[in-house]
Amino acid sequence: MEQGREACCSSEDSFMPEYKMLKTVGQGQFSKVKLAIHVPTVTHVAVKMIRNEKDYASVVASEINIMKSLKHPHIIELFHVFQSRDTTFLVMEHASQGDLYRYIMERRCLHESEARRLFTQIVLAVEYCHNNQIAHRDIKADNILLDWMGNAKLCDFGLAAKVPPGHLLTDYCGTPLYCAPELFVGEAYDGFRADIWSLGVLLFLMVVGRFPFWARSPEGLRRQILSSKYSIPEHISNDIFIVIIRLLMINPGSRPSIDQIMRCSMITDTLARLPPSTQRLPGTLTTTSIVSSMTVMGYKSEENTDCLREQKDNQLMATYLILKHESSVGDSCHQPVKPRQSGLVLNLGDHHTFPVPLRRATEPAPLAFTMSCSLQETEHENNARQGGTRHSMPATLCHLSDRPQPPHLVFPNRPRSS
Structure with a gap:
């Protein structure tokens, strides 16, 4: 297990430069979730890092396929999937208020x-x-x-x-x-x-x-x-x-x-x-305006068009999806888009007060x-x-605290379903 975690950690160093890892916000036996910044858009994202295991490959593939098929305002959105030799990375929408x-x-x-x-x-x-x-x-x-x-x-x-x-x-x-x-x-x-x-x-x-x-x-x-x-x-x-x-x-x-x-x-x-x-509003940016913004950020317009047409799962598409998501919902942690530069170094000083909920990594x-x-x-x-x-069942359930509970009664005069 420890070797797997070390492999998962070492994969962070080789993770795509478009993401700046900030801190771990949840960890499980086979995975962990990190808060990260998507550098081109300066947007907070959650990166779920899953250790590649042959026995669980079909489970991970199923999770990815299902998440890719879901687009709903009350379901966490998947932006990008990237795989290294040791780790599968799922870049997802970050929910800043925790669970x-x-x-x-x-x-x-x-x-x-x-x-x-x-x-x-x-x-x-x-x-x-x-x-x-x-x-x-x-x-x-x-x-x-x-x-x-x-x-x-x-x-x-x-x-x-x-x-x-x-x-x-x-x-x-x-x-x-x-x-x-x-x-x-x-x-x-x-x-x-x-x-x-x-x-x-x-x-x-x-x-x-x-x-x-x-x-x-x-x-x-x-x-x-x-x-x-x-x-x-x-x-x-x-x-x-x-x-x-x-x-x-x-x-x-x-x-x-x-x-x-x-x-x-x-x-x-x-x-x-x-x-x-309380509901997701229609995106305020059209596809054309998003592509234009990406061109300003340094992406080539021809690559943008090809990627969107072929629905490629790459960093360019991830940037598009993040911009589209932000235009739909807004984000108090989202910063204005800045031109992408080679060797860009983020100043994280402005993010030290960002609330980081400790979330479960499944x-x-x-x-x-x-x-x-x-x-x-x-x-x-x-x-x-x-x-x-x-x-696997059976599992040992943790016990209740000794704090006394108030009595809870079902009252017979309540309406019942038939």
Whole structure:
């Protein structure tokens, strides 16, 4: 493992000169994520560095292909893929406010208005994935990032799968606390319905500040999830209450599809109230103006035209995609474009106050589970910030802190889904 990390680190020295590495913001067993500056545009990006391993080549290839196929305002965008002998580099959009897990933990739980807004954005991202036959299979707070405007961005497609209509999956993976009951019984399952369950766990966590299911052992957790025993505090609003119990139905066929979730009142009412600033706006720069800017930066116009026509995956295309992305969303960390010069040296003095969230770096691992735990568990917080590890089941769950929990009751007068 240490040799692999050394190889990954040594690859940084040979990484393309268009990127200036700043610091590591997350690390896993097989990968790490670094905050970097894309020198030509002076824009912050996240660079995921994955150690090349023969056993995981197909997993990494799947993650790259899926990310390349996704273009959505609430999904982290992939700009460029570069491979050296030892390492695969994924250059991605940088979300400067960190992950939703930390955001919830700092506030203990979210105000319902904010939870509705963020959950709606997450559902929009999942709807886009499902409509494109992609099951994420690891939806959780750690895999939701927040951009500089506080908007949600779904990330980490290392366990995602392209699923034809009607096809069932047989490989069991994800994070146990978010896993649907059917993943614990050893039978083929619907990846999309499993995502719906994970959304229910996520919404519960956002508004309550704890997980609906927790136990001190894998078997205890399994029993809780299979029996779907959980309680919802009285203060939770009825519309959120109803969505949670519909998403956390034991029978996968009883859970709503993503399209049905989009039609529930909680989502439709939130969409109607969302200000335009929370959504990606159409790009303010046309392709022609972006190409013109790239010419000023030192790229040849003929190369620009050829690259865009052939959709090459190279540094020129990465610059184009970054400029296009910035014109769409803006970025508080984005600097004005400057002409590209040979031997350009960045002065990083202006970036010392840039907020760098410690984000999880997911390592590729087939047929595996990622670990998570209670918001009250300091050990899990440290592990998550370091990137966490993937474990094959069974895995040892970290224990709850001794801080007493308030009673949480399900009130019988609440409306129930049929």
